[in-house]
Amino acid sequence: KAGVTQTPRYLIKTRGQQVTLSCSPISGHRSVSWYQQTPGQGLQFLFEYFSETQRNKGNFPGRFSGRQFSNSRSEMNVSTLELGDSALYLCASSRVGAVTEAFFGQGTRLTVV
Amino acid sequence: AQRVTQPEKLLSVFKGAPVELKCNYSYSGSPELFWYVQYSRQRLQLLLRHISRESIKGFTADLNKGETSFHLKKPFAQEEDSAMYYCALTGFQKLVFGTGTRLLVSP
Numbered sequence: 019k020a021g022v023t024q025t026p027r028y029l030i031k032t033r034g035q036q037v038t039l040s041c042s043p044i045s046g047h048r049s050v051s052w053y054q055q056t057p058g059q060g061l062q063f064l065f066e067y068f069s070e071t072q073r074n075k076g077n078f079p080g081r082f083s084g085r086q087f088s089n090s091r092s093e094m095n096v097s098t099l100e101l102g103d104s105a106l107y108l109c110a111s112s113r114v115g116a117v118t119e120a121f122f123g124q125g126t127r128l129t130v131v
Numbered sequence: 132a133q134r135v136t137q138p139e140k141l142l143s144v145f146k147g148a149p150v151e152l153k154c155n156y157s158y159s160g161s162p163e164l165f166w167y168v169q170y171s172r173q174r175l176q177l178l179l180r181h182i183s184r185e186s187i188k189g190f191t192a193d194l195n196k197g198e199t200s201f202h203l204k205k206p207f208a209q210e211e212d213s214a215m216y217y218c219a220l221t222g223f224q225k226l227v228f229g230t231g232t233r234l235l236v237s238p
Contacts, residue, residue: 021174051225061217061228074224108175110226119165120226122175 020044022123024109030129036097039126043090043111050092051120052084055106064107067092099130133158133222137229144208145237152203152232154192154218162220164194164201167228169215178203178216188212208236 023042031037043050052064063076067086084094090111096103106127110120134157144150156162164181179187181194181201192203201218213236218229 049224053226053228060230061226063225063227066224068224076225110175119177119180121177124174 022109022111022121024107024123024126026126027124028127028129030131031099032131033099033101035099036095037099037128038093038095039107039109039128041092041094041109041111041123043092043109044113044121047111047113047121048090049112049114050086050090051110051112052092052094053108053110054078055108055125056104061108064094096128101130104128104130133162133220133227135218135220135227135229137216137218137232139232140230141233141235143235143237146210147207150203150205150208150212150234150236152216152218152234154201154203154229156199156201156218156220158199158220158222160222162222164192165219165221165226166190166192166201166203167217167219169217171214175217208234210236210238212236 025040049068051066054062065072065084066074070086081097086092106125108125109123112120136155138153166178167175168178169175190205192201194201215231215233217231219226
Protein backbone atom coordinates (compact mmCIF):
# COMPACT_ATOMS: atom_id res chain seq x y z
CA LYS A 19 0.00 0.00 0.00
CA ALA A 20 1.47 3.35 -1.00
CA GLY A 21 2.06 5.83 1.79
CA VAL A 22 1.05 9.45 1.99
CA THR A 23 2.59 11.33 -0.90
CA GLN A 24 3.34 15.02 -0.87
CA THR A 25 4.43 17.09 -3.83
CA PRO A 26 6.61 18.89 -4.41
CA ARG A 27 9.28 17.93 -1.90
CA TYR A 28 11.03 21.29 -2.07
CA LEU A 29 9.94 24.77 -3.04
CA ILE A 30 11.63 28.13 -3.08
CA LYS A 31 9.37 31.16 -3.41
CA THR A 32 9.78 34.88 -2.98
CA ARG A 33 7.85 37.07 -0.60
CA GLY A 34 4.43 38.04 -1.87
CA GLN A 35 4.00 35.00 -4.09
CA GLN A 36 1.52 32.25 -3.48
CA VAL A 37 2.08 28.51 -3.33
CA THR A 38 0.02 25.34 -3.58
CA LEU A 39 1.05 22.10 -1.95
CA SER A 40 -0.48 18.75 -2.73
CA CYS A 41 -1.14 15.65 -0.65
CA SER A 42 -2.35 12.22 -1.73
CA PRO A 43 -3.53 10.17 1.25
CA ILE A 44 -3.29 6.45 1.69
CA SER A 45 -5.95 4.71 -0.35
CA GLY A 46 -9.14 4.43 1.66
CA HIS A 47 -8.22 7.21 4.07
CA ARG A 48 -10.77 10.00 4.08
CA SER A 49 -9.32 12.33 6.69
CA VAL A 50 -6.43 14.58 5.72
CA SER A 51 -4.70 16.97 8.10
CA TRP A 52 -2.00 19.55 7.51
CA TYR A 53 0.70 20.65 9.93
CA GLN A 54 3.45 23.23 9.85
CA GLN A 55 6.74 22.14 11.39
CA THR A 56 9.37 24.69 12.39
CA PRO A 57 12.34 24.44 14.76
CA GLY A 58 10.90 27.10 17.04
CA GLN A 59 7.22 26.17 17.14
CA GLY A 60 7.32 22.44 16.52
CA LEU A 61 4.28 20.89 14.87
CA GLN A 62 1.36 23.27 14.53
CA PHE A 63 -2.03 22.14 13.27
CA LEU A 64 -3.30 23.96 10.20
CA PHE A 65 -6.56 22.26 9.22
CA GLU A 66 -8.32 18.93 8.79
CA TYR A 67 -10.61 17.74 6.03
CA PHE A 68 -12.98 14.83 5.89
CA SER A 69 -15.15 14.03 2.90
CA GLU A 70 -14.33 17.39 1.31
CA THR A 71 -15.39 19.34 4.42
CA GLN A 72 -13.08 21.30 6.65
CA ARG A 73 -13.85 20.14 10.17
CA ASN A 74 -11.23 21.99 12.13
CA LYS A 75 -8.83 24.86 11.62
CA GLY A 76 -5.80 25.96 13.58
CA ASN A 77 -4.74 29.44 14.55
CA PHE A 78 -3.26 30.55 11.26
CA PRO A 79 -4.11 33.66 9.24
CA GLY A 80 -6.55 33.52 6.37
CA ARG A 81 -3.65 33.42 3.92
CA PHE A 82 -3.54 29.72 4.67
CA SER A 83 -6.32 27.77 3.03
CA GLY A 84 -7.00 24.28 1.86
CA ARG A 85 -9.42 21.99 0.18
CA GLN A 86 -10.12 18.33 -0.34
CA PHE A 87 -11.31 16.66 -3.48
CA SER A 88 -13.76 13.81 -3.90
CA ASN A 89 -10.88 11.32 -4.20
CA SER A 90 -9.62 12.54 -0.78
CA ARG A 91 -6.57 14.24 -2.26
CA SER A 92 -5.94 17.56 -0.62
CA GLU A 93 -4.22 20.81 -1.41
CA MET A 94 -3.19 23.68 0.76
CA ASN A 95 -2.54 27.17 -0.48
CA VAL A 96 -0.59 29.98 1.07
CA SER A 97 -1.04 33.42 -0.45
CA THR A 98 1.11 36.51 -0.05
CA LEU A 99 4.03 34.54 1.30
CA GLU A 100 6.05 35.90 4.18
CA LEU A 101 9.55 34.95 5.30
CA GLY A 102 8.05 33.39 8.41
CA ASP A 103 6.11 30.90 6.30
CA SER A 104 9.34 29.03 5.63
CA ALA A 105 8.77 25.61 7.16
CA LEU A 106 8.24 21.94 6.55
CA TYR A 107 4.57 21.34 5.74
CA LEU A 108 3.36 17.90 6.67
CA CYS A 109 0.25 16.15 5.52
CA ALA A 110 -1.25 13.23 7.43
CA SER A 111 -4.09 10.90 6.60
CA SER A 112 -6.33 8.81 8.83
CA ARG A 113 -8.64 5.97 7.99
CA VAL A 114 -11.72 6.70 10.00
CA GLY A 115 -13.83 9.74 10.66
CA ALA A 116 -12.13 10.59 13.93
CA VAL A 117 -8.46 11.43 13.76
CA THR A 118 -6.85 8.46 15.38
CA GLU A 119 -3.64 6.98 14.07
CA ALA A 120 -2.22 9.43 11.54
CA PHE A 121 0.13 8.48 8.73
CA PHE A 122 2.45 11.24 7.66
CA GLY A 123 3.97 12.17 4.36
CA GLN A 124 7.59 13.18 3.88
CA GLY A 125 6.60 16.82 3.81
CA THR A 126 7.16 19.77 1.54
CA ARG A 127 10.04 22.03 2.50
CA LEU A 128 9.02 25.59 1.67
CA THR A 129 11.63 28.32 1.70
CA VAL A 130 10.53 31.91 1.27
CA VAL A 131 13.25 34.35 0.25
CA ALA B 132 -7.47 24.03 26.35
CA GLN B 133 -5.65 21.10 24.85
CA ARG B 134 -1.96 21.14 25.53
CA VAL B 135 0.92 18.68 25.51
CA THR B 136 4.10 19.47 27.40
CA GLN B 137 7.43 17.77 26.88
CA PRO B 138 9.77 19.47 29.34
CA GLU B 139 13.05 18.13 27.95
CA LYS B 140 14.34 19.30 24.58
CA LEU B 141 17.26 16.90 24.71
CA LEU B 142 17.85 13.69 26.57
CA SER B 143 21.28 12.18 26.29
CA VAL B 144 21.99 8.68 27.64
CA PHE B 145 24.48 5.88 27.16
CA LYS B 146 23.64 2.63 25.46
CA GLY B 147 22.07 0.20 27.91
CA ALA B 148 20.83 2.93 30.26
CA PRO B 149 17.13 3.31 31.07
CA VAL B 150 15.22 6.02 29.26
CA GLU B 151 12.17 8.02 30.29
CA LEU B 152 10.78 10.74 28.06
CA LYS B 153 8.28 12.84 29.91
CA CYS B 154 4.91 13.97 28.62
CA ASN B 155 2.16 15.82 30.44
CA TYR B 156 -1.12 16.88 28.94
CA SER B 157 -4.15 18.99 29.64
CA TYR B 158 -7.46 18.11 28.08
CA SER B 159 -11.04 18.40 29.23
CA GLY B 160 -12.30 14.93 28.55
CA SER B 161 -10.78 11.57 27.77
CA PRO B 162 -8.06 12.05 25.20
CA GLU B 163 -6.33 9.46 23.15
CA LEU B 164 -2.56 9.69 23.65
CA PHE B 165 0.21 8.78 21.24
CA TRP B 166 3.95 8.78 20.90
CA TYR B 167 5.31 9.57 17.45
CA VAL B 168 8.95 9.19 16.43
CA GLN B 169 10.99 10.79 13.69
CA TYR B 170 14.28 9.11 12.85
CA SER B 171 16.89 11.02 10.87
CA ARG B 172 15.73 11.61 7.30
CA GLN B 173 12.55 9.61 7.80
CA ARG B 174 8.95 10.61 8.06
CA LEU B 175 7.12 11.05 11.32
CA GLN B 176 5.60 7.74 12.34
CA LEU B 177 3.50 6.34 15.11
CA LEU B 178 5.44 4.55 17.82
CA LEU B 179 2.62 3.58 20.15
CA ARG B 180 -0.82 4.59 21.42
CA HIS B 181 -2.15 4.28 24.91
CA ILE B 182 -5.22 2.24 24.06
CA SER B 183 -3.14 -0.60 22.60
CA ARG B 184 -1.12 -1.08 25.76
CA GLU B 185 1.60 -2.74 23.76
CA SER B 186 5.36 -2.54 23.74
CA ILE B 187 6.97 -1.38 20.51
CA LYS B 188 10.75 -1.66 20.04
CA GLY B 189 10.98 -2.16 23.79
CA PHE B 190 9.16 1.12 24.55
CA THR B 191 6.11 1.32 26.79
CA ALA B 192 3.96 4.18 27.95
CA ASP B 193 1.31 4.22 30.62
CA LEU B 194 -1.45 6.76 30.80
CA ASN B 195 -1.74 8.22 34.29
CA LYS B 196 -4.96 10.20 34.37
CA GLY B 197 -4.38 11.40 37.92
CA GLU B 198 -1.06 12.99 37.00
CA THR B 199 -2.16 13.67 33.40
CA SER B 200 1.02 12.08 32.17
CA PHE B 201 2.00 9.67 29.43
CA HIS B 202 5.71 9.11 29.88
CA LEU B 203 7.62 6.92 27.41
CA LYS B 204 9.98 4.38 28.91
CA LYS B 205 12.55 1.85 27.80
CA PRO B 206 14.67 -0.16 30.22
CA PHE B 207 17.77 -0.42 28.01
CA ALA B 208 18.40 2.22 25.35
CA GLN B 209 19.96 1.28 22.01
CA GLU B 210 21.87 3.53 19.63
CA GLU B 211 19.17 3.07 17.00
CA ASP B 212 16.68 4.70 19.39
CA SER B 213 18.30 8.07 18.72
CA ALA B 214 15.53 10.17 17.20
CA MET B 215 13.05 12.95 17.83
CA TYR B 216 10.08 11.85 19.94
CA TYR B 217 6.75 13.65 20.02
CA CYS B 218 3.94 13.10 22.43
CA ALA B 219 0.49 13.88 21.03
CA LEU B 220 -3.17 13.74 21.89
CA THR B 221 -6.26 13.75 19.72
CA GLY B 222 -9.21 15.98 20.23
CA PHE B 223 -11.72 17.62 17.90
CA GLN B 224 -10.36 16.03 14.74
CA LYS B 225 -6.77 17.09 15.23
CA LEU B 226 -3.54 15.95 16.77
CA VAL B 227 -1.97 18.27 19.30
CA PHE B 228 1.76 17.73 19.57
CA GLY B 229 4.29 18.53 22.20
CA THR B 230 7.45 20.33 21.17
CA GLY B 231 9.39 17.10 21.07
CA THR B 232 12.36 15.57 22.86
CA ARG B 233 15.50 14.62 21.03
CA LEU B 234 16.88 11.37 22.39
CA LEU B 235 20.57 10.81 21.83
CA VAL B 236 21.96 7.42 22.73
CA SER B 237 25.73 7.26 22.82
CA PRO B 238 27.81 4.07 22.60
